[in-house]
Amino acid sequence: MIESYIPIFLILAVAVVFGVVSANMSWLLGPQRPNRAKNSTYESGMEPVRTAHDRFSVKYYMVAVLFILFDIEVVFMYPWAVQYRNLGLYGFVEMVVFIGILLVGFVYVIKKGALQWD
């Protein structure tokens, strides 16, 4: 049973090894002659004015929360899609009701302009 996941673990292992190796190889092979200008935050760019740890606007949070809510909606669609043929019309109506309720929320969010970047 678990042996059927070997390809997935293989891909994961390849991804990790590729990332670690390529990141360290450039460090190993590349010449390292740092100087002040090279180590600045934006080399040949503007001077940074203050630290990057700044307070972010709540708008980002808004987008993230709405992303999670619709993400969970899609998660529920996954077992539904797998069992779609077995459930038939009944399952279809259930999902329409589910999406319909969330559509009310979506319309509310749009109407309130919560996603507008003003």
Add this chain to the structure above:
Amino acid sequence: MTFETILFYVLALAGIVSALLVITRRNPMHAALFLIVNFVALAGIYLTLHAQFVAITQVLVYAGAIMVLVLFVIMLLNLQNEQDLFEKRSWRSYSGPILSLLLLALLLRTVAFVSGGSFDRISPESERIGTVANIGQQLFTAFVFPFEMASLLLLAAMVGAVILAKKRFP
């Protein structure tokens, strides 16, 4: 040792190490990133327990979406001087460890009670229960009402988030 056992120990080690790193990092951003490693390790453990749907959800919702929110919350709170938080000793710094120990005791008690203290096998029934097909079948027949209620819960969260985040309505 079977392949499954080796996999479990590797994932458990990854989970414990990343969890320790989460609670020892001074930088909250680093802690949050190690939490993602912890979530992925947990997803792997769910897979060894034949709970495919929970594993997928763990990666998709927790490691993906919830962590985005956690990172934004850290940015919103703007913890510029984290050091101050460590120096202040309030009831919070004592209640955390006490509650964690109580939870650990409860978990140990439950595991010992259910499995009789042995961890060497999982129920053969579990191979069937955790599949996506079985969860879909159960969710859309026996548990229709909780499923539809979940959409109302999401709707309430949506409205609540909009009301909390928007100060003025146009």
